[in-house]
Amino acid sequence: MSNTFELKMNVNGRDQIFDVHPHDRLSDVLRREGYFGVKVGCYTGDCGTCTVLFNNEPIVCCMMLAGQAQGASVLTIEGLSQGPKLHPIQEAFLDVGAVQCGFCIPGMMLSAKALIDENPDPTEDDAREALSANLCRCTGYERPVKAILNAAKQMKEGK
Amino acid sequence: MATRPEFDVVGKDLWRVDGRQLATGKPAFTDDYPQQGMLVGKVLGSPHAHARIKSINTSAAKALPGVHAVLTYEDVPKAKGPIGRRADLFNRVPYTRAGQDYPEPSPWDFFLLDDKMRYVGDRVAAVAAETEEIAKEALKLIKVEYEVLPAVYTPEDALAEGAPVIHDEPDVLNVKDPQRNVCAGVDVTLGDLEKAYSESDEILEGHYYSQRVQHGQLELHVAISYMDEDDRLVVICSTQVPFHVRRQLSTALGLPVGKIRVIKPRVGGGFGGKQEMVLEDICAALTVASHRPVRLEMDRYEDLTAARSRHPMRFKIKTGVKKDGKLTAIDMRALVDAGAYGSHSPTVPTNTGNKNLPRYKCDNVHYEFNAVYTNLPIAGAMRGYGTPQGAFALECHMDDVAESVGMDPLEFRLKNTVRPGDKDYLSPHIYEIKGISDTTGEGWPIDTCGLEDCINQGAEAIGWHEKRKAYAEHNATNPVIRKGVGMVCLSQGSGVAGIDTANATVKLNEDGSVNLLIGAADIGTGGDTVIAQIVAEVLGTDLDNVMVIATDTDVVPFDSGAYASSTTYVSGNAALKAAEEVKASILKVAADMSGEPADQLNLKKHHVVADSGEPVLVEGQPLTLKEVAMKAMYGHDYKEQIEHTAHFVSPVSPPPFAAQFADIEVDTETGVINVIEFVSAVDAGTIINPELAAGQVDGAVSMGLGQALIEEMLFDENGYAMNKGLIDYKLFKAVGMPKLQTIFVETYEPSGPFGVKAVAEIPVNGPAPAVANALKHAISVRVHELPLSPERVLRALGKM
Numbered sequence: 024m025s026n027t028f029e030l031k032m033n034v035n036g037r038d039q040i041f042d043v044h045p046h047d048r049l050s051d052v053l054r055r056e057g058y059f060g061v062k063v064g065c066y067t068g069d070c071g072t073c074t075v076l077f078n079n080e081p082i083v084c085c086m087m088l089a090g091q092a093q094g095a096s097v098l099t100i101e102g103l104s105q106g107p108k109l110h111p112i113q114e115a116f117l118d119v120g121a122v123q124c125g126f127c128i129p130g131m132m133l134s135a136k137a138l139i140d141e142n143p144d145p146t147e148d149d150a151r152e153a154l155s156a157n158l159c160r161c162t163g164y165e166r167p168v169k170a171i172l173n174a175a176k177q178m179k180e181g182k
Numbered sequence: 183m184a185t186r187p188e189f190d191v192v193g194k195d196l197w198r199v200d201g202r203q204l205a206t207g208k209p210a211f212t213d214d215y216p217q218q219g220m221l222v223g224k225v226l227g228s229p230h231a232h233a234r235i236k237s238i239n240t241s242a243a244k245a246l247p248g249v250h251a252v253l254t255y256e257d258v259p260k261a262k263g264p265i266g267r268r269a270d271l272f273n274r275v276p277y278t279r280a281g282q283d284y285p286e287p288s289p290w291d292f293f294l295l296d297d298k299m300r301y302v303g304d305r306v307a308a309v310a311a312e313t314e315e316i317a318k319e320a321l322k323l324i325k326v327e328y329e330v331l332p333a334v335y336t337p338e339d340a341l342a343e344g345a346p347v348i349h350d351e352p353d354v355l356n357v358k359d360p361q362r363n364v365c366a367g368v369d370v371t372l373g374d375l376e377k378a379y380s381e382s383d384e385i386l387e388g389h390y391y392s393q394r395v396q397h398g399q400l401e402l403h404v405a406i407s408y409m410d411e412d413d414r415l416v417v418i419c420s421t422q423v424p425f426h427v428r429r430q431l432s433t434a435l436g437l438p439v440g441k442i443r444v445i446k447p448r449v450g451g452g453f454g455g456k457q458e459m460v461l462e463d464i465c466a467a468l469t470v471a472s473h474r475p476v477r478l479e480m481d482r483y484e485d486l487t488a489a490r491s492r493h494p495m496r497f498k499i500k501t502g503v504k505k506d507g508k509l510t511a512i513d514m515r516a517l518v519d520a521g522a523y524g525s526h527s528p529t530v531p532t533n534t535g536n537k538n539l540p541r542y543k544c545d546n547v548h549y550e551f552n553a554v555y556t557n558l559p560i561a562g563a564m565r566g567y568g569t570p571q572g573a574f575a576l577e578c579h580m581d582d583v584a585e586s587v588g589m590d591p592l593e594f595r596l597k598n599t600v601r602p603g604d605k606d607y608l609s610p611h612i613y614e615i616k617g618i619s620d621t622t623g624e625g626w627p628i629d630t631c632g633l634e635d636c637i638n639q640g641a642e643a644i645g646w647h648e649k650r651k652a653y654a655e656h657n658a659t660n661p662v663i664r665k666g667v668g669m670v671c672l673s674q675g676s677g678v679a680g681i682d683t684a685n686a687t688v689k690l691n692e693d694g695s696v697n698l699l700i701g702a703a704d705i706g707t708g709g710d711t712v713i714a715q716i717v718a719e720v721l722g723t724d725l726d727n728v729m730v731i732a733t734d735t736d737v738v739p740f741d742s743g744a745y746a747s748s749t750t751y752v753s754g755n756a757a758l759k760a761a762e763e764v765k766a767s768i769l770k771v772a773a774d775m776s777g778e779p780a781d782q783l784n785l786k787k788h789h790v791v792a793d794s795g796e797p798v799l800v801e802g803q804p805l806t807l808k809e810v811a812m813k814a815m816y817g818h819d820y821k822e823q824i825e826h827t828a829h830f831v832s833p834v835s836p837p838p839f840a841a842q843f844a845d846i847e848v849d850t851e852t853g854v855i856n857v858i859e860f861v862s863a864v865d866a867g868t869i870i871n872p873e874l875a876a877g878q879v880d881g882a883v884s885m886g887l888g889q890a891l892i893e894e895m896l897f898d899e900n901g902y903a904m905n906k907g908l909i910d911y912k913l914f915k916a917v918g919m920p921k922l923q924t925i926f927v928e929t930y931e932p933s934g935p936f937g938v939k940a941v942a943e944i945p946v947n948g949p950a951p952a953v954a955n956a957l958k959h960a961i962s963v964r965v966h967e968l969p970l971s972p973e974r975v976l977r978a979l980g981k982m
Contacts, residue, residue: 046315054213058207059207059208059209059210059211059213059214060206060207060208061207062211062400062401062450063213063402064400064401064402064450064482065402065481065482065907065908066481066482067482067907067908067909069482069907069908069909070400070482070908072400099207100205100206100207101206101207103206104206109202109205109206113205113206116205117197117198117201117202117205118195118197119873120195120198120708120871120873120874120876120877121877122198122201122204122205123451123706123707123708123874123877123878123881124204124399124400124401124448124449124450124451124705124706124707125200125203125204125205125210125448125450125706126211126399126400126401126450126451126706127400128204128205129207132205150916151916151917151919152916152917154915154916154917155915155916155917157916158398158400158908158913158915159400159881159916160397160398160399160400160451160453160881160884160885160913161451161706161877161878161881162877162880162881162884163877163880163881163882163883163884163885163914163919163922164880164884164914164915164916164919165880165919165922166873166876166877166880167916168916
């Protein structure tokens, strides 16, 4: 294929080099490279399932050209847990039944992480605001919000 | 009434069996299984709402480097093409894509590819190419000349004299009256309505409209197809009905069922939209034509327009009532927009009547519907399956009937709704029309019904009596912000009686763990988890010891699929039976080992126990499940695989019941409704996994509130959707959702596994009428049409 270039970025703590096309979206590249936790539900930035942390900020990576990620650091859901040990956010989501079909869950959990990293003591309104770019058609948000509050508490006490 | 025993695994908030996989982002969904050399499939959608293809030229598209297949109706000829043409690839055969048991009651009115276009987005052609860019370019190179035909966009216009005939092809099957565009209809009368009206104190008529809304599942429709090493067709797809897809692929492509394998991985939401072979047929056709793996995914615009939606319905209801609030007669008529093809159109509006009317005790009932073809996108199955539309109409109407005799809506419902021991009087009659005889005598029994408790507990939770009074006083002062509280009663079913079939295989391993092979299609609901909980309970083991394999048509036994709230009740019952048979085999070995009679043994907490619960000792040690399993597998007298397959089909469909309550504020200057709190009190029998079940209720309420307030597909004068994506087809977000409260009023349904009834659909039925009734309380005007948009509210207030 013609016109590819080298994209250097850090994914989940590892420096990587990918061969990408100029028109590739960041979501295309991540999924092609096996980060299947990056879901795509609309390709227009409206559903939030492709949310990743981009230099610690939640972004919808279907709306970003891969080239824009040159030199960036990206966290996908695959980087949230350490080996078999789940992150407290993952445990909290499973504990309260927030995971239904699971398609929105990676994006939701990463939005949750960005919130708790910035604000270790979020209110319910903060949690709702943090999830406002992540659609869920299965659970109606009550449980994900509860999970975020539980996880924040757990992480604070764990420190 | 049967009472609920104590359980070890059932009724516990355990993690989903697929929870870790989903929470860690492991490959799980269809699109996470790309194949080597996979091509990109694309479908060319019709630019016209109604047209005939005069000519189609694909030579430029086929000549484009990287294009491996281009298919049009010319590849699907009526008979075999002339010698020398490659046109006999597929044969033109009518089928339905509605995922229902064979023979599907839906009209067989669809062809793999056709020369007639019936809505904007209908299949003109399909291509498979090496990249998405090449595939899109190929679509542009297909030259089509159309004869544009007059189009109709409402059932009323489609029924009018001289309306264009949408299905004028002679080879459709099972369409009620194609020349009049009527695809299906039912007309049932019980009792004598005219006499009943003449004896009524009040007669109330109302009209209602429930709009076209979308499933909005987050995973798009997607399929990956390929020929395996044995030249069999494999289709990985996001479906609710793997076995129906396999059978329908066989019809569409002319391949034997045995040459097709359908695999359903995790599904990112279905809500009925995937109870349908939306794209698997054309994806697989591209694989057959190109001999290459093909991935076909709809984008969100195609999902909104070329997949399925909820049937729009227009209602007329006329009800007679006595002064004391007793109902004398109900006449309910629905005019249903089927869209361009009749997927689920005979059965969805059937449910509209028989999942709503029978919860009101009434001796004289008429229900009628006509489902009519239009040149709009196809309606189909969607959570609630016709019940939400009818619930909106009937529950709004019942509030107004209560008012007509000066009764509180809650007291009125307590007086008129069913109780345990009553009968579902309507369903058997509608079944008779469909040629299925009623085996239950005078209507289906309602053995368990917690509706009265649902009403009372829900009322308590929302503060019904206080708020009805306080808000009326508040509103009487004519404030800008008015307040209202509204309620509804609901009923649904647990699977389709006499139709839905499930099989399950339970296979014992030597460590006491089991493999559970089910054809049931967990589409994100947690079905695999609750069925595994049922099996773990029977075998006295942990959920971790039940490994679920679902669903691969080569591996697991047949199941109708995930629809009609059937998974826990129907598939759960099959798994229960299989597990009980495995348990009996285990206890036979345990009896040999212990010398105790098998019928006095039980399994509990990984051990063989006596009926009293005391451990059974062998050589002084408590006998474990693992020891028995080991003996069965390797003991000289045994060496057997303990494995049983059981099936289940139910003669009845025990209705779950619910009452829902909405507490709202409405701004009379902007027309904006703000839902403050929403309460659901649900009788779904035993709850197997409370957190997962409550999550279902929350999600259904969020979906129902969308129908109530913000969701609606709109079309322009040429039949083009004005909603292009999720930017202008809005779903509720975390911000903006009201406080939700769910109460489970547990009953014990004797025909359900461990007492369960269904939970998945019923809570979606109530938000629209509950909010509409609260709005009526707030502004004293009935808004008859959904959604309850600011515009409609302001019109109702005479401000627009």
